[in-house]
Amino acid sequence: xxxxxxxxxxxxxxxxxxxxxxxxxxxxxxxxxxxxxxxxxxxxxxxxxxxxxxxxxxxxxxxxxxxxxxxxxxxx
Numbered sequence: 305x306x307x308x309x310x311x312x313x314x315x316x317x318x319x320x321x322x323x324x325x326x327x328x329x330x331x332x333x334x335x336x337x338x339x340x341x342x343x344x345x346x347x348x349x350x351x352x353x354x355x356x357x358x359x360x361x362x363x364x365x366x367x368x369x370x371x372x373x374x375x376x377x378x379x380x
Contacts, residue, residue, distance in 0.1 A: 355371055
């Protein structure tokens with residue numbers, strides 16, 4: 305570090321500016337708030353699974369399924 309005594313014919317302005325900045329109080333660091341991101345909306349609508357009425361038998365992928373109105377159960 306350079307001392308003031310090193311300058312024989314005067315103190316340069318740039319040196320004083322550097323000294324002043326060293327002693328300057330630093331601003332308080334603020335924490336960043338989380339970014340408010342837009343929620344991803346679904347672009348295509350989901351089609352509901354259609355279950356046939358009670359007692360209907362359906363063949364899917366080579367297997368037989370019987371409906372009870374709410375879900376399909378496999379018939380073996």
